[in-house]
Amino acid sequence: xxxxxxxxxGFGKYVRSDKVFALERxxxxxxGEGRRTRVWIEGVPEPIVASRTEVxxxxxxxxxxxxxVPVLDEALDLAARLAAAAxxxxxxxxxxxxxxxxxxxxxxQPQLPADD
Numbered sequence: 001x002x003x004x005x006x007x008x009x010g011f012g013k014y015v016r017s018d019k020v021f022a023l024e025r026x027x028x029x030x031x032g033e034g035r036r037t038r039v040w041i042e043g044v045p046e047p048i049v050a051s052r053t054e055v056x057x058x059x060x061x062x063x064x065x066x067x068x069v070p071v072l073d074e075a076l077d078l079a080a081r082l083a084a085a086a087x088x089x090x091x092x093x094x095x096x097x098x099x100x101x102x103x104x105x106x107x108x109q110p111q112l113p114a115d116d
Contacts, residue, residue: 007060010034010051015041017061022047023054032084053077074103 004018011034022040024047025031037054038047050057078099085091 003062005060005062007057008052009039009048009057010036013048013050015039015048019043020057020061023057025054031080074106078103 004016006014007017007020008014019042020039021042022038024038024040026035026037026049034051035049036052037050037057039050039057040047078096082091082096
């Protein structure tokens, strides 16, 4: 088990990694405006709402398996932000294009030179 360390939950909240026993992704209307994940902590009766995603928190805790899904996490965050911006009638298509290209570029493997 990785050594205990302090991990950030966002908005100035920190917790010892060895005290976290459950994470829950917030979805739908629960998510947004800095609300991403419910974090259950040993000794704390109610979960803390974190502004960071569960994947980011897991990565900070040393859970290497969480590092396998950052593209999905970013794509879901982009979709949530786009939906909220569209509902509010303000969508920055230039920013959307840049973010989409970055996500797509991170999913492609570099081409190896062909043997001649």
